[in-house]
Amino acid sequence: MHDFLQQYVLNYLDSKGLTPGGAGNIFWATVYILLVFGGLSVAVIAMNWLERKILAHMQVRLGPMRVGPHGLLQPIADALKLLLKEDIIPAEADKIIFWIAPFIVVLAAFTVFVVVPFGPTHAITDMNIGILFMLGVSSLSVLGIVTAGWASNSHYPLIGALRSSAQMVSYEVAMGLAVVSVIMMTSLGSIATGLYGAGNIGSQASGTLSMIGIVQAQQEQGVWFVFKFFPLGLIGFAMFAIAMVAETNRAPFDLPEAESELTAGFHTEYSGFRWSLFFLAEYSAMIAVSSIAVTLWLGGWLRPFPGIHGPSIAIPHIWPPADPTAPTGALDFVFALFPGIAFLLLGAMCFYNVRRMPKHPLFKIQTVGLAGFGAVLGLIGLIMFIPPVRDRVGDIFWFAAKVAAFMYLYIWYRGTFPRYRFDQLMKVGWKVLLPMGLALLVLTAVFAMHGELWAQFTGAGHP
Amino acid sequence: MIPSVTNPPVATAFFFYLLAATMIIGGILVITRKNAIHSAMALITALLAQAGLYLMLYAPFVAGVQIILYAGGIMVLFLFVIMLINIERTVKERQFNKQWLVGIAAAAALGGLFIAVYTTATKGKALFPEGSMTYGEGDNTQRIALLLFDSHAGQYMFAFEIASLLLLVAIIGAVVMAKKRI
Amino acid sequence: METMLHITTLHYLVLGAALFLLGVIGVLTRRNVVIVLMSIELILNAVNLNLVAFSRYWQGIHGPSALHGQVFAIFVITDAAAEAAVGLGILIAFFRNKETVNVDEVNLLKW
Numbered sequence: 001m002h003d004f005l006q007q008y009v010l011n012y013l014d015s016k017g018l019t020p021g022g023a024g025n026i027f028w029a030t031v032y033i034l035l036v037f038g039g040l041s042v043a044v045i046a047m048n049w050l051e052r053k054i055l056a057h058m059q060v061r062l063g064p065m066r067v068g069p070h071g072l073l074q075p076i077a078d079a080l081k082l083l084l085k086e087d088i089i090p091a092e093a094d095k096i097i098f099w100i101a102p103f104i105v106v107l108a109a110f111t112v113f114v115v116v117p118f119g120p121t122h123a124i125t126d127m128n129i130g131i132l133f134m135l136g137v138s139s140l141s142v143l144g145i146v147t148a149g150w151a152s153n154s155h156y157p158l159i160g161a162l163r164s165s166a167q168m169v170s171y172e173v174a175m176g177l178a179v180v181s182v183i184m185m186t187s188l189g190s191i192a193t194g195l196y197g198a199g200n201i202g203s204q205a206s207g208t209l210s211m212i213g214i215v216q217a218q219q220e221q222g223v224w225f226v227f228k229f230f231p232l233g234l235i236g237f238a239m240f241a242i243a244m245v246a247e248t249n250r251a252p253f254d255l256p257e258a259e260s261e262l263t264a265g266f267h268t269e270y271s272g273f274r275w276s277l278f279f280l281a282e283y284s285a286m287i288a289v290s291s292i293a294v295t296l297w298l299g300g301w302l303r304p305f306p307g308i309h310g311p312s313i314a315i316p317h318i319w320p321p322a323d324p325t326a327p328t329g330a331l332d333f334v335f336a337l338f339p340g341i342a343f344l345l346l347g348a349m350c351f352y353n354v355r356r357m358p359k360h361p362l363f364k365i366q367t368v369g370l371a372g373f374g375a376v377l378g379l380i381g382l383i384m385f386i387p388p389v390r391d392r393v394g395d396i397f398w399f400a401a402k403v404a405a406f407m408y409l410y411i412w413y414r415g416t417f418p419r420y421r422f423d424q425l426m427k428v429g430w431k432v433l434l435p436m437g438l439a440l441l442v443l444t445a446v447f448a449m450h451g452e453l454w455a456q457f458t459g460a461g462h463p
Numbered sequence: 464m465i466p467s468v469t470n471p472p473v474a475t476a477f478f479f480y481l482l483a484a485t486m487i488i489g490g491i492l493v494i495t496r497k498n499a500i501h502s503a504m505a506l507i508t509a510l511l512a513q514a515g516l517y518l519m520l521y522a523p524f525v526a527g528v529q530i531i532l533y534a535g536g537i538m539v540l541f542l543f544v545i546m547l548i549n550i551e552r553t554v555k556e557r558q559f560n561k562q563w564l565v566g567i568a569a570a571a572a573l574g575g576l577f578i579a580v581y582t583t584a585t586k587g588k589a590l591f592p593e594g595s596m597t598y599g600e601g602d603n604t605q606r607i608a609l610l611l612f613d614s615h616a617g618q619y620m621f622a623f624e625i626a627s628l629l630l631l632v633a634i635i636g637a638v639v640m641a642k643k644r645i
Numbered sequence: 646m647e648t649m650l651h652i653t654t655l656h657y658l659v660l661g662a663a664l665f666l667l668g669v670i671g672v673l674t675r676r677n678v679v680i681v682l683m684s685i686e687l688i689l690n691a692v693n694l695n696l697v698a699f700s701r702y703w704q705g706i707h708g709p710s711a712l713h714g715q716v717f718a719i720f721v722i723t724d725a726a727a728e729a730a731v732g733l734g735i736l737i738a739f740f741r742n743k744e745t746v747n748v749d750e751v752n753l754l755k756w
Contacts, residue, residue: 610710618713640734
């Protein structure tokens, strides 16, 4: 039985290069869905803790320190409190709509993760319309916010909901334009063999909307799209980075839900578990749009400098990896060691803080807890050095590291920038980002297609 | 080249009946609810189920357009307008207009026509002989783009431009109609 | 049972006809203008379902690029968006004058 299970898992992992959805494999698709769901929940919990600690340190204070060692168990305490709170529904509120609204927002925030690519085959499925699906489903959360504001039957939530939905709709336009300019860049590369990912019409070159295809285009062209056609990729990336902060109602664009302005906006009247659903959806949406930015501009699961490989080296039993098509350069080997080193560094930080703990008998539990946490991180780091694990998990590590960098940027923006007034917010969305997006689109098209345009003008025939 | 469908569809009948039931129930709720917001929510559910049906018909691009435009755009517009013109007394008034009997009779006649066509024509199952449903959806977007934009194989470029003109006219029209002072 | 389990084009057409019927009932019997407009959207969706079902059938006969039905469906969705926007604009203009959303009371041109 044990051997059979092991053989089944290894057979799947070594099988053809398709995602479970692409292969029609229900069992593995379900496993991936559960993994993504679990990972997302852990990420949201970690974000809660990280946000409070990082904001606190930016404001020269300490943040939660009491609940676990350095406040590590604070999110669990928060979750318990929210679950046990009284569920209040306003008197004249429409009960059905009040009940449905958080679920719409959570549905929209979680369904986008079906197409997010953690690796070349590590996505739940790879749709032909990947990026279109992600943008479309994340725009469904506007519906949830509008109905939440309406169903609360109170004017603060209504104004907050209307402002929030107007802001989200405006910045979706800017996001869409930035995305289109990247999709145009995916159509370069191997003109002869056509395209990548899900979609290929024989020898005719065209771009692709599939998420895995976009990262494979970056791998083929050997450059992250943020550095392509410098500075056009960078401007597109900056546009999307600004628009995505506004899209998720985060600082500095968080007027609709700021406490000093509108007493928490559209989720004012929600308490306890319902509020935690909104909270969960907000952080999931942040991670989702960060995944879009990472996939489109920062090369998804590719390591930095994907086109430079260095000389081929061979270390017995450690390098090259078992997959014969994988690159075997020296630089690949160096970057393959990063996951393990990163986790070992985190473990080392934990042990350093163990030494700095106060030496009082009441702190014994916390000290032991922190040492245990550090030991777990160190163990994960050591596991990351084992060659089979290293080859398979390396992609997921790079993707997660880039998304984590984006989360840190989100928290940094919240701690640094003052809030935009609502009319300034709308002005930036329509009068600054939209013209910039259109100009970026035209320029990218000229740069990307100049070869074809030239051929058409000089009558060199259909390429 | 895209080969024939490499992976056969999974549990087609179950998903078809599930999505069809969702659409029918959503449609019935749309036409029978007193509260316009409840109708709008039911219509959103029906539209999302329709997107699922498009995915089953191997039309992912149309499904994506349905989710973005219909469920995420048109329904938000409907919700805003419903909130704008919401009158409390409409919920307590009569819901069906004076000629509802004639309306039901006309709809029944139409339904009878449908039933007559679909049952008599399928005797012998000659209506739509099953072709070889072998093409997957891996390059659906690219093929639609070929039909729309290609200079040799595309037929719908003119319609595309007219559609953009139509949208421009609709934007200007809606803004002018809804303004307080022109 | 075999007819029920093997989903063919006909199943989609029957579903489209049923939705069309529901939309027609909604248009003909409801008093609230917004719900009439939503029933019209239901009708357009039924039409789209028919178009895409036929496109799949046509694709089986004429090759993988015969996606005319899907292109038609995309144009219908675009049209529905434009029509919903203008219709709701008219509704708002009317509501501002008459303070009512009942089709029975849209009778300014009655003699």
